[in-house]
Amino acid sequence: MSDDLSNPGPASDTGARHYPLAGITVLDLSHIYNGPYATFLMAMAGAEIIKIEPHTGEHLRVRAGIGGAALPFAMLNGNKKSVTLDLKSEKGRDLLLRMVRDVDVLVENFAPGVTERLGIGPAQLQKANPRLIYASSTGYGRSGPYRDYPAMDITVQAMSGIMSITGFPDGPPVKSGPALCDFFAGIHLYGGIMTALYEREVTGKGRLVEVSMQESVYASLCSNLALYHANGGKAPARTGNRHGGLAESPxxxxxxxxxxxxxxxxxxxxxxxxxxxxxxxxxxxxxxxxxxxxxxxxxxxxxxxxxxxxxxxxxxxxxxxxxxxxxxxxxxxxxxEVVLDPHMHERRSLQWIDHPDFGRIVVQNSPIRYEGLAPLPLVPSSRLGEQNESVFVDRFGLDRDEFEALRQEGVI
Structure with missing residues (x-):
């Protein structure tokens, strides 16, 4: 197992400059799973990820101490810098606009309309930086009849049909064990951002990229949909552990x-x-x-x-x-058995790290590999606001007196 990279030091020391996304800076306003996973993949491709959180921290931090429920924060937010910013204050929004002018991507997964109400929606931010890729992930999309429906992984599993096809014929619908909708959306969000960055190289212009959790999982129903159409549009019974289309045996x-x-x-x-x-x-x-x-x-x-x-x-x-x-x-x-899988540890897709909050834990690396480059060392997730000064002052040029004033006012 790979123990030698358990505490490699600051993200800037990991050699990320040699990776495909070196030089790309991302403001990550996202929370829970799908947005943070997309930005984690970007971080492990060499991008600089600045995670912007409210003063209380994003939702996963709040779960600390509840049956290990905060551990996903460590899994999804390594190799990122953490800053705090009150986006409900005018000065907080002004500081975000100042940062936006000098970055490539902003990622958020708030409910539709939230950033517009705050005055930091795609139109406002792209006016400040026309090259900005504004990436948004929602449950059901930024338009349509379901736009404002509450969306968590289990609710989207229910709405998307996943629960209806999971379980045994004589039992109730069952949710999938993993958070499929969140992570499918995160992967699609990452793909959308990459596509928009490629387009920007050609046109010089950024764009809004949006991903819906519901739409991200539909194609995964293909075996079950085949049986649905074969039955003349009649919903098939759940198939348990058998093939979803009942087209394979054994x-x-x-x-x-x-x-x-x-x-x-x-x-x-x-x-x-x-x-x-x-x-x-x-x-x-x-x-x-x-x-x-x-x-x-x-x-x-x-x-x-x-x-x-x-x-x-x-x-x-x-x-x-x-x-x-x-x-x-x-x-x-x-x-x-999976956490200690010798195959995944040998490939460094799983690595042990010493985390300041969780101790010795196993964390995943990116499943995406780049020939000639070893997987980036995993840097433990930062404490809340740990990089406030280095990001706001050193990276974005905020005057130290102004930084201290904003801190005293509670903006930072």
Missing amino acids: YNVYPAKDGYIAIICNNNRHFHALLDAMKREELRDDPRFTDLRTRVAHMEEIDRLVGDWTAQRTKAELVALFLAHRVPHAPVRDLD
Whole structure:
């Protein structure tokens, strides 16, 4: 495991100048998951991220001490500089405008209309800096009938159809375990910002980029939508761990002596490899299992056949057999196994850091790799307002007396 980069020092010392986004400066007004993840990806590509928070800190900081619920802040806000600014005050907004004139991107995920009411919406900020990329992530978009609906990950999972297709046919709708809508939106937001930065290189002009959480997840429903259309527009039942379109078999989670294992065979080669592993080669000629269509038609028999066999073996025994026969599979692993995954640690996609608030923790790096460049060292998330003076005075040229006056007034 990679311990040597646990406390690499200030972000400016990590060699980010060699990375693709070196020289790009981002003002990050976002909170919770989707905006901070987009800016985290930018930070790990070498951008300078200045996280602007209210005096109380963004919402994830407030969760501190509630069952570890503040840990996501550390996961999503490393390699960023933290400053505090009262954007409800006129002087706070004036200082933001001063900063905007000298940056490339501003990211926010407030409810639609909030920044306009504050006087810091895209029109006002791009007037101050026509090259600015103003990136906005919302639940349902900046227009449309759902514009002002409250949007959290679970509410968007409900509205987008994700909950309706998650779970078993005889049970209630179930939310997806991870915060899919937030992170899908964050990834799309990052892609939109990158596209706009490329366009700016051609035109010299910035633009507004917006991403909706609901729209970001729709394409992921494709297997279930295929079944919906095949049923003549009738909503299909939930499929549990089976394929969302009921178009693959075997495709399920099967019992083992010590847990569960996922198996998928989407062609004859995979299925025949599974039969070889099971020492049931004679079933190749069984008319129920000759091709994908017949196997799907006899899904219950296949699941029973495979499940009865896997239940007699441990996960380790099954993994060894399936690797030898090249059967697509994976053991169902608990979070402790994932956090300590030797593969991810060797690739430095997971790294140990010493965090000033959380101690020794494992944090993810960016999943995006740039050939010839090692992943940037992970710098722990900053304490609230830790870089106030270095950002406002040293980076943006605020007079020290003016800085102190704004601090005394509570603007900073």
